[in-house]
Amino acid sequence: MAMPERLKPTPPTPKIRALMKALLKQILDQIWDNQGRENPEISALIQQWNSHAGRPFEFHEFLVMHSHTSAANFLRTAFHQQKYVEDLSFEEACALTDFICKCEGTESDVDYALSLLETNFPEANASDLIFWPNEWFGDPDMLHVEISSPEIVAYLMAKSSRPLADAPLITLPYALPQEG
Known part of the structure; x- marks a missing residue:
């Protein structure tokens, strides 16, 4: 089953995508040049990145990016915005x-x-x-x-403790875990 259309992330414009791709390269190059040390130039680039991203990113996320994901996936995550959907079905x-x-x-x-x-x-x-x-x-x-x-x-x-209004009655096959 595909992700519901209204829940899909809003894609960035080609101009914003290109800007973010260039910023990512600059940030990673600066980190490499400074051997992982945070500095004002890197902070300014991250601040610029965050002004376009769906959530704020921190220095350490860029520092360890390659050990977790590709640059393309990292860039895509920048446009994903966590959202609470009041009328989620x-x-x-x-x-x-x-x-x-x-x-x-x-x-x-x-x-x-x-x-x-x-x-x-x-x-x-x-x-x-x-x-x-x-x-x-x-x-x-x-x-x-x-x-x-x-x-x-x-x-x-x-x-x-968040029931969805249109949820059918479902018998759970296993007991809920006890709070510990």
Whole structure:
């Protein structure tokens, strides 16, 4: 299932994309030249970057970028803005979950979809529930449990105390973890 259209990030204009690509190169070159030390020139470039980015980035994110992702993915993440969707539907939440579980997009798109779930279901830790259910449930034997997207969303709603208005009644196959 694709990411719902209204939840997709707004793409930047070609001019802004080119500017951000050039800024990224300048920042990384400055970091390389200064061997990882923060300085006023780098800070000014990061400030300029942040004026166009969907969220503020910090020096250390540029410093360690290559150990986590490609420059292209890093650039794409700059345009992803975490947002709380007041009228998020159950179907949209399930579509985001499917998108993540099936890795239907680029790395940055999957990260963006995950951040949408994390933002819209605070304190529920969607990442652990999807990728590390054993950690989420607090049971080492639950690493490979099969949980459907509707069930994942039902767990997120229950854990975050954020019910979605159009959510059907879903019987959860496993007990919610106890607060510890």
